[in-house]
Amino acid sequence: MLPSRFEYHRPDSLEEAMHLLAEHGDEAKVLAGGQSLIPVMKLRLAAPAHLVDIGRLGLDTIAEADGHLAIGALARHRDLERSDLLKARYPVMAAAAPLISDPIVRNLGTIGGSLCHADPAGDWASVMLALQASVVARSTRGERELAISEFLQDTFTTALEPDEIVTEVRVPQPAGASGGTYLKLERKVGDYATVAAAIHLSLSDGTIERAGIGLTGVASKNLQPTDAEGSLAGAEPTEAAFAEAGRLAAEASSPVTDVRGSADYKRHVVDVYVRRGLARALEMARAA
Amino acid sequence: MHITIKVNGADRSADVEPRMLLAHLIREEFRLTGTHVGCDTTSCGACTVLLDGRPIKSCTMFAVQADSREVTTVEGLLQDGQLHPIQAAFKQEHGLQCGFCTPGMMLTGTALLAENPAPTDEEVRWAISGQVCRCTGYMNIVKAIQAAGRDMAAGPAETADATVAS
Numbered sequence: 176m177l178p179s180r181f182e183y184h185r186p187d188s189l190e191e192a193m194h195l196l197a198e199h200g201d202e203a204k205v206l207a208g209g210q211s212l213i214p215v216m217k218l219r220l221a222a223p224a225h226l227v228d229i230g231r232l233g234l235d236t237i238a239e240a241d242g243h244l245a246i247g248a249l250a251r252h253r254d255l256e257r258s259d260l261l262k263a264r265y266p267v268m269a270a271a272a273p274l275i276s277d278p279i280v281r282n283l284g285t286i287g288g289s290l291c292h293a294d295p296a297g298d299w300a301s302v303m304l305a306l307q308a309s310v311v312a313r314s315t316r317g318e319r320e321l322a323i324s325e326f327l328q329d330t331f332t333t334a335l336e337p338d339e340i341v342t343e344v345r346v347p348q349p350a351g352a353s354g355g356t357y358l359k360l361e362r363k364v365g366d367y368a369t370v371a372a373a374i375h376l377s378l379s380d381g382t383i384e385r386a387g388i389g390l391t392g393v394a395s396k397n398l399q400p401t402d403a404e405g406s407l408a409g410a411e412p413t414e415a416a417f418a419e420a421g422r423l424a425a426e427a428s429s430p431v432t433d434v435r436g437s438a439d440y441k442r443h444v445v446d447v448y449v450r451r452g453l454a455r456a457l458e459m460a461r462a463a
Numbered sequence: 464m465h466i467t468i469k470v471n472g473a474d475r476s477a478d479v480e481p482r483m484l485l486a487h488l489i490r491e492e493f494r495l496t497g498t499h500v501g502c503d504t505t506s507c508g509a510c511t512v513l514l515d516g517r518p519i520k521s522c523t524m525f526a527v528q529a530d531s532r533e534v535t536t537v538e539g540l541l542q543d544g545q546l547h548p549i550q551a552a553f554k555q556e557h558g559l560q561c562g563f564c565t566p567g568m569m570l571t572g573t574a575l576l577a578e579n580p581a582p583t584d585e586e587v588r589w590a591i592s593g594q595v596c597r598c599t600g601y602m603n604i605v606k607a608i609q610a611a612g613r614d615m616a617a618g619p620a621e622t623a624d625a626t627v628a629s
Contacts, residue, residue, distance in 0.1 A: 176503070183464060183481030183527050206528075213523045214505050216482075226481065228528060277593030279508055279571070282517045283524070364592040365506055 178216035185228040189313070192229050192340060197315045199225045201337040206230065207249055207288035210280045234287075234342055237261070244346040248287025256281060265346060266459060267355035267375050271302045274357060277365040287341045290326070293333045293396065296367040300327055300397035301389030302357060303344065305373035311343040320345070330395045350384065353377035354459025358448040359391070362435060368392045369435040370444040372424075374452030376412070378460045383407045386420065386453065393428035393445060400427035403449065417453040421446040466530040470495070471539030481527050486510045488526035489536060497537035497566045501595070508594030511567030512536050518571045520593070537566030540573070549573050549611040558607030560598035567594050572608035580612050
């Protein structure tokens with residue numbers, strides 16, 4: 176289908192964009208890469224009266240500063256995929272980027288757009304949960320930083336006010352010995368994940384300091400299985416500990432039976448991926 | 464909204480509704496019908512064109528977003544009556560059957576070769592993984608893109624079968 180009619184605005188600055196959102200409020204949607212919004216508009220599941228195109232406003236740097244990795248909201252998936260910084264220091268992100276959608280979509284899709292779209296089958300949100308990241312939202316009223324767990328509220332629902340734009344994603348810099356990965360099961364490239372898991376592990380003197388887990392496609396929003404994470408905090412990184420974490424993560428998941436698999440199958444994949452991901456993360460953390 | 468896009472090297476203008484998809488602008492306004500509309504769900508890549516040199520799915524972009532930017536369609540591959548090496552290679556290697564996915568495959572192929580002139584099978588398959596072919600099983604598409612890479616590295620004198628039959 177074709178999208179319904181809308182008024183198109185292409186502001187020359189972030190300030191102008193914020194004023195447009197302040198003016199049009201919840202009749203407006205922000206257009207970044209459009210790789211989630213336009214398909215939804217073509218299905219007429221969304222029919223905003225105003226689109227504010229921020230695609231040319233820059234906001235795409237990827238750099239470390241002040242103890243965190245600062246990623247501009249308009250950083251394209253392809254840029255994150257090719258980033259040497261991510262490959263060297265943020266392995267969970269480096270593992271996830273090439274698995275998002277397909278290479279052509281990755282030329283346009285943005286990390287900010289993905290997080291704001293808040294599809295529980297979206298990949299970046301799980302990564303950000305595992306890494307305890309935050310997002311910076313700006314409006315004419317000011318700026319605020321929200322923890323990702325606070326930002327993601329429900330299916331396609333975030334804590335953003337209608338006049339706010341996400342400008343930056345902040346990821347804490349890794350502690351000494353850490354590692355991580357993103358494991359994604361999909362029927363084919365470009366399909367949504369059947370199940371995916373973002374795993375982060377940091378060690379302190381050989382024991383687990385923190386485990387971060389973010390799960391894709393198993394709940395009404397990207398899921399952080401806190402019981403599984405809690406079971407690992409301060410524990411010895413053994414196969415048994417990982418098996419228990421996998422079991423707890425699967426228990427915390429509530430996937431639906433659909434064309435991609437039964438709920439039981441998906442829970443099983445959660446278990447396998449959490450165990451496998453933790454083993455890989457441990458190898459990396461020990462090598463660090 | 465009045466927009467101007469450089470299409471295959473020449474400025475083209477149109478007055479469009481903001482909701483007009485780039486694929487429809489290219490096909491219906493500019494009458495460049497080599498770009499195809501396949502799936503309506505951003506899955507198949509038959510609509511792939513190059514935007515400032517990068518493959519994008521033109522069914523998932525509004526024409527207004529391409530204002531003052533450069534678009535290359537399959538029609539832009541032909542230069543002065545000479546087939547582009549990628550076109551010659553697709554012909555030589557039988558990289559198509561029905562041809563519906565072919566424009567997109569060739570454009571993605573040229574973009575890949577610009578970055579990686581001698582891609583492995585794996586690298587080609589990865590690059591085209593956003594596009595679907597129902598006919599060929601992809602083998603000859605991969606061979607064609609690799610052959611084009613070899614031809615382009617060898618230089619213009621070596622390119623076989625490059626003249627359009629009249």
